[in-house]
Amino acid sequence: MAQAKKAISKTSGKLSARNAARAAVKTYHNYIDGEWVESQSGEMFENINPADTRDIVGRFPLSTSDDVNAAVNAAHGAFDRWRNTPAPKRAEILFRLGEILIRDKEQFTADMTREMGKVLKEAGGDVQEAIDCTYYTAGEGRRLHGFTTPAEMRSKFAMCIRQPVGLCGLITPWNFPMAIPSWKLIPALICGNTVVLKPAEDTPLSTYNLVKACEEAGIPPGVVNLVTGYGESVGAAMTNHTALRLISFTGSTETGRIVASACAERNAICSLEMGGKNAIIVMDDADIDLAVEGAIWGAFGTSGQRCTASSRLVVHKKVYKQFVSKLVEEAKALRVGNGADPKTDVGPVINNDAVEKIMSYIRIGRNDDGAKLACGGKRLSRGDYANGYFIEPTVFTDAAPDMRISQEEIFGPVTTVIPANSLEDAIQIANGVRYGLSAAIYTQNVNRAFKAMNDMYTGIFYVNASTIGAEVHLPFGGTKATGNGHREAGTQVLDIFSEWKSIYVDFSGKLQRAQIDVESPQ
Numbered sequence: 139m140a141q142a143k144k145a146i147s148k149t150s151g152k153l154s155a156r157n158a159a160r161a162a163v164k165t166y167h168n169y170i171d172g173e174w175v176e177s178q179s180g181e182m183f184e185n186i187n188p189a190d191t192r193d194i195v196g197r198f199p200l201s202t203s204d205d206v207n208a209a210v211n212a213a214h215g216a217f218d219r220w221r222n223t224p225a226p227k228r229a230e231i232l233f234r235l236g237e238i239l240i241r242d243k244e245q246f247t248a249d250m251t252r253e254m255g256k257v258l259k260e261a262g263g264d265v266q267e268a269i270d271c272t273y274y275t276a277g278e279g280r281r282l283h284g285f286t287t288p289a290e291m292r293s294k295f296a297m298c299i300r301q302p303v304g305l306c307g308l309i310t311p312w313n314f315p316m317a318i319p320s321w322k323l324i325p326a327l328i329c330g331n332t333v334v335l336k337p338a339e340d341t342p343l344s345t346y347n348l349v350k351a352c353e354e355a356g357i358p359p360g361v362v363n364l365v366t367g368y369g370e371s372v373g374a375a376m377t378n379h380t381a382l383r384l385i386s387f388t389g390s391t392e393t394g395r396i397v398a399s400a401c402a403e404r405n406a407i408c409s410l411e412m413g414g415k416n417a418i419i420v421m422d423d424a425d426i427d428l429a430v431e432g433a434i435w436g437a438f439g440t441s442g443q444r445c446t447a448s449s450r451l452v453v454h455k456k457v458y459k460q461f462v463s464k465l466v467e468e469a470k471a472l473r474v475g476n477g478a479d480p481k482t483d484v485g486p487v488i489n490n491d492a493v494e495k496i497m498s499y500i501r502i503g504r505n506d507d508g509a510k511l512a513c514g515g516k517r518l519s520r521g522d523y524a525n526g527y528f529i530e531p532t533v534f535t536d537a538a539p540d541m542r543i544s545q546e547e548i549f550g551p552v553t554t555v556i557p558a559n560s561l562e563d564a565i566q567i568a569n570g571v572r573y574g575l576s577a578a579i580y581t582q583n584v585n586r587a588f589k590a591m592n593d594m595y596t597g598i599f600y601v602n603a604s605t606i607g608a609e610v611h612l613p614f615g616g617t618k619a620t621g622n623g624h625r626e627a628g629t630q631v632l633d634i635f636s637e638w639k640s641i642y643v644d645f646s647g648k649l650q651r652a653q654i655d656v657e658s659p660q
């Protein structure tokens with residue numbers, strides 16, 4: 139998305155008259171070793187409101203590998219002290235962070251809607267998720283459980299503890315600009331790691347707000363370092379930096395692959411959260427109104443820009459007509475607009491690249507795939523929409539499971555309805571994509587619900603609820619091309635940000651050889 143934001147040179151001389159208003163735009167800094175500093179490049183990029191591109195949200199450092207090096211050095215310098223700070227003390231700081239996030243939730247919510255576009259209610263949910271994650275994970279400061287186990291010899295003690303991984307690089311996307319950074323940052327910190335955090339170039343303000351709150355909470359200098367900039371420069375410098383033992387990445391499957399290969403080259407740990415093509419199965423016994431409500435929320439919430447979005451609706455043929463007619467009616471009634479207006483249901487998409495990608499999929503759906511465009515399909519660009527990235531909520535019907543719009547992640551307000559003959563057929567269709575993040579079934583029949591729960595090969599599954607709505611105390615992640623086997627959130631995230639250390643204590647005072655000096659049972 140680098141091209142979507144405009145780089146400006148701070149040293150290139152006078153701002154033109156046209157840009158006089160821009161002079162008032164707030165300038166932000168990187169956070170390295172407890173100091174707010176400019177990029178060594180002296181360059182900045184603009185953070186633009188996707189609902190109104192005349193509105194420049196702020197200017198952020200267009201950082202380079204030099205800034206990444208400085209941040210890594212700071213993280214290195216802070217590591218020993220932080221890892222040796224007792225975990226309950228680390229947690230106390232994080233609880234303070236939670237309180238600050240609650241205090242400033244309203245401001246952070248407004249900032250997020252302005253830079254990212256999602257409606258205020260959802261932006262509030264994003265900040266709330268960061269709060270929930272912070273409290274839940276800080277509680278781990280008094281757990282971080284390991285285990286003890288019997289040793290195979292007398293006078294020998296065996297136990298297993300978690301140790302921090304070391305210096306962690308966190309690379310995050312724009313669709314959950316505070317929640318996703320918090321999912322990575324807070325677990326990394328509670329485990330005793332120090333971090334370099336790079337937010338998406340489209341939404342650096344929400345992550346800046348999170349880091350500023352970390353500073354106020356009293357996280358020591360060097361423990362959290364923020365470097366803003368583009369993926370190809372800052373992100374790549376991080377993934378290639380030999381001192382970053384772990385890269386935690388959320389974003390597109392294509393970029394995830396680049397990150398994974400860079401990490402493989404240097405044997406770094408790599409945790410990936412990537413795409414989804416999530417299906418809601420609607421059975422003939424379902425509460426259709428509830429299913430339609432769930433489909434609308436799952437498909438068009440956050441303008442469809444969630445990795446868990448309900449981008450496929452697999453509907454039993456017996457209720458297909460009824461479901462589609464209600465769905466289309468509801469989709470047409472959605473109000474598209476600026477997310478800051480409380481009356482808006484669907485905000486803009488993130489930037490012009492996203493508009494082009496989504497519109498090209500709409501063309502593919504109509505022309506190449508030959509699905510039926512039941513509603514939507516147009517970019518809105520007149521009147522109030524003239525300066526933003528607005529697309530109508532779009533429903534394709536009568537789609538086949540193998541069409542491109544049924545298979546590929548569109549990441550916009552577009553959903554595809556596919557008819558199914560039976561539960562088995564629906565499960566096969568729902569499983570028949572390269573991703574495996576989330577899925578759902580609407581049915582009143584417990585046997586069908588359990589069969590789908592058992593047979594859907596996804597990381598998340600819902601019964602009588604949409605494909606979105608994860609809670610922070612359950613593991614989050616997916617199978618197949620969605621991830622690489624890790625899970626964020628829950629206690630399972632600790633397995634990303636800590637490594638196990640098995641410890642044997644021999645108090646016999648003599649040499650005891652495992653597997654050799656073993657007593658017979660008598």
Ligand code: ADP
Pocket residue numbers: 139309310311312336337338339367368369370372373374377388389390391393394396397
């Ligand atoms: P999207 O296409 O949805 O913006 P990306 O996967 O491109 O998703 O971006 C997710 C995050 O990855 C962003 O912070 C972005 O800057 C970063 N990124 C993009 N390209 C690279 C790269 N080559 N190496 C490391 N990080 C990258």
